[in-house]
Amino acid sequence: MSKFPVPLRTIGGLRPSATAAVSTANLGFSTASHRASSTGVSKTALFENIARRYPSAAVFSMKSVRMYSSGNLPQHKRVALPALSPTMEMGTVVSWQKKEGDQLSEGDLLCEIETDKATMGFETPEEGYLAKILIQEGSKDVPIGKLLCIIVENESDVAAFKDFKDDASVAPPAAPAEPKPATPPPPPAAAPAAPAQLQYQPPAVPKSAPIPPPSSGRVPASPFAKKIAAEQGIDISTVAGSGPGGRVLAADLASAPPKTATSAGAASSGEDYTDIPLTNMRKTIAKRLTESKSNIPHYYLTSEIRLDNLLQVREKLNALLQKGTSGNATKISINDFIIKASALACKRVPEANSYWMDTFIRENHHVDVSVAVSTPAGLITPIIFNAHAKGLATIASEVVELAQRAREGKLQPHEFQGGTFTVSNLGMFGSVSDFTAIINPPQSCILAIGGATDKLIPDDNDGFKKVKTMKVTLSCDHRTVDGAVGAVWLRHFKEFLEKPQTMLL
Numbered sequence: 001m002s003k004f005p006v007p008l009r010t011i012g013g014l015r016p017s018a019t020a021a022v023s024t025a026n027l028g029f030s031t032a033s034h035r036a037s038s039t040g041v042s043k044t045a046l047f048e049n050i051a052r053r054y055p056s057a058a059v060f061s062m063k064s065v066r067m068y069s070s071g072n073l074p075q076h077k078r079v080a081l082p083a084l085s086p087t088m089e090m091g092t093v094v095s096w097q098k099k100e101g102d103q104l105s106e107g108d109l110l111c112e113i114e115t116d117k118a119t120m121g122f123e124t125p126e127e128g129y130l131a132k133i134l135i136q137e138g139s140k141d142v143p144i145g146k147l148l149c150i151i152v153e154n155e156s157d158v159a160a161f162k163d164f165k166d167d168a169s170v171a172p173p174a175a176p177a178e179p180k181p182a183t184p185p186p187p188p189a190a191a192p193a194a195p196a197q198l199q200y201q202p203p204a205v206p207k208s209a210p211i212p213p214p215s216s217g218r219v220p221a222s223p224f225a226k227k228i229a230a231e232q233g234i235d236i237s238t239v240a241g242s243g244p245g246g247r248v249l250a251a252d253l254a255s256a257p258p259k260t261a262t263s264a265g266a267a268s269s270g271e272d273y274t275d276i277p278l279t280n281m282r283k284t285i286a287k288r289l290t291e292s293k294s295n296i297p298h299y300y301l302t303s304e305i306r307l308d309n310l311l312q313v314r315e316k317l318n319a320l321l322q323k324g325t326s327g328n329a330t331k332i333s334i335n336d337f338i339i340k341a342s343a344l345a346c347k348r349v350p351e352a353n354s355y356w357m358d359t360f361i362r363e364n365h366h367v368d369v370s371v372a373v374s375t376p377a378g379l380i381t382p383i384i385f386n387a388h389a390k391g392l393a394t395i396a397s398e399v400v401e402l403a404q405r406a407r408e409g410k411l412q413p414h415e416f417q418g419g420t421f422t423v424s425n426l427g428m429f430g431s432v433s434d435f436t437a438i439i440n441p442p443q444s445c446i447l448a449i450g451g452a453t454d455k456l457i458p459d460d461n462d463g464f465k466k467v468k469t470m471k472v473t474l475s476c477d478h479r480t481v482d483g484a485v486g487a488v489w490l491r492h493f494k495e496f497l498e499k500p501q502t503m504l505l
Helices: 031-036 043-053 155-161 223-232 261-267 280-295 308-324 334-348 392-407 483-498 500-504
Strands: 003-007 019-023 057-061 076-080 090-096 109-114 119-123 128-133 147-152 178-181 298-306 354-356 361-363 369-371 373-375 378-380 421-425 445-459 463-477
Touching: 119 223, 128 155, 147 155, 280 378, 298 483, 308 334, 308 392, 308 463, 308 483, 308 500, 334 369, 334 392, 334 421, 334 445, 334 483, 334 500, 369 392, 373 392, 445 483, 463 483, 483 500
Parallel strands: 057 119, 369 421, 421 445
Antiparallel strands: 003 019, 057 178, 076 147, 090 109, 109 119, 128 147, 298 463, 354 361, 373 378, 445 463
16 A cells, blocks of 8 residues: 655644554555556646645645765755645745755755745755755746755765756656645635635744844745735835744734835836736736636626615624624624525535536535635635535634634635635725626636615605615636526525525525
8 A cells, every 4th residue: 555654743632753644545546556657646636635634734745755876975865846736837945944064853844935826834854964955045937856955864974065066857746745734624625726825834832022123134034924025115124023033924014114115216227117026826826817717708697686684684693692702703794694695505506616627517515615815915715614504603703714814824725725616705895886706717606796885776655765785796607607507596696695584494
């Protein structure tokens, strides 16, 4: 049986040295097929199956490293850039956490790598000493399989690699990295979702007062914080960090003033524009949404929904929640009703909860609603798993908690990778009455929510009356959802919101 050793670092009660054997059979693949080729199965399928069994990975390590001995060089280990996501083809070495000559222990954070979806920590695969770094910090578009560094067993062997150079050949793609569970797993996600960004965070430490930045030298900061600072023009050297050792985190930048325009103006040499480099996340968003709009036959259905009954029910439910919890409960929002109604409508019309898989259509049995959240680094879609089976209070608390961690860059991969249906709400901005959204493949639908407005309608008693309405637009993939089917989904959704009591039936 082919096995992948997976360290169980944070599973209740187990010591850091404890390991579990993950067999290819348990992941849904036969041992024979795994032996049949060097890759065994498709990279995407392998990641999906690993994610289902061990869905809370945020830091990755490679356990299998080949020993080499060539020429006059002592025995050593060559560590190549691994595939840290199913769609990763290239990566950026954001930072090295170890320097040449440092002693390494298995599990130490070796470097941070930005993939097409996120920035993730890459752990030391073996004990030894870091003899040579081949890919320098900040190097972009490094292909999978490119040699990252050299590790030796003995400190005395480090000097032998002082002038070592890579022969520029790219090794075969590394086997998919093995995830290390970090949090209790949620219900499984069926397929990858829209691109998003994740920042590796060191182990939690007691919160303390922010540490002033050093007067000189390199400012310790997370890659996510560096990215936000660069995009918003914040001088990170002036920010007091609240992380371990004074490390600046994304949350520390909330109240930081932006840089003055003087330096930017000087750098542009009088030009009246600024060229902003593309991040891997922005490149991926551009690529995926362009492909979606180009390849998916979108069509749109719009409906106007009255909210008066929903607002009355919401007021009563929030009053009960506050009374039962001494005012500490998370208030239920209109968006929470929308998420619940969307999930129930998907159960009524399963075509809207399906994936287009090129050669077949996959109908999902669970409704996992992706909720679009705007963050300083870009759009991310944390998931409410099994939304059809959850109460409004549970949905409300999960949305608040996920949105907060999304803005801080602390989401785990399983919390935003997947989803079977997406809700995008711009109604809270007040200036958007309605809009259309682009489908996140392989999903079939996305619901765009506009703002609530007052409207006068005819009334038998007073001639007219004022009601609260909002417009919603459903974007559908015509390959999986025909027009009539989309209309039926929208009818169920409208009924659930206009008569919220029916969501209890």
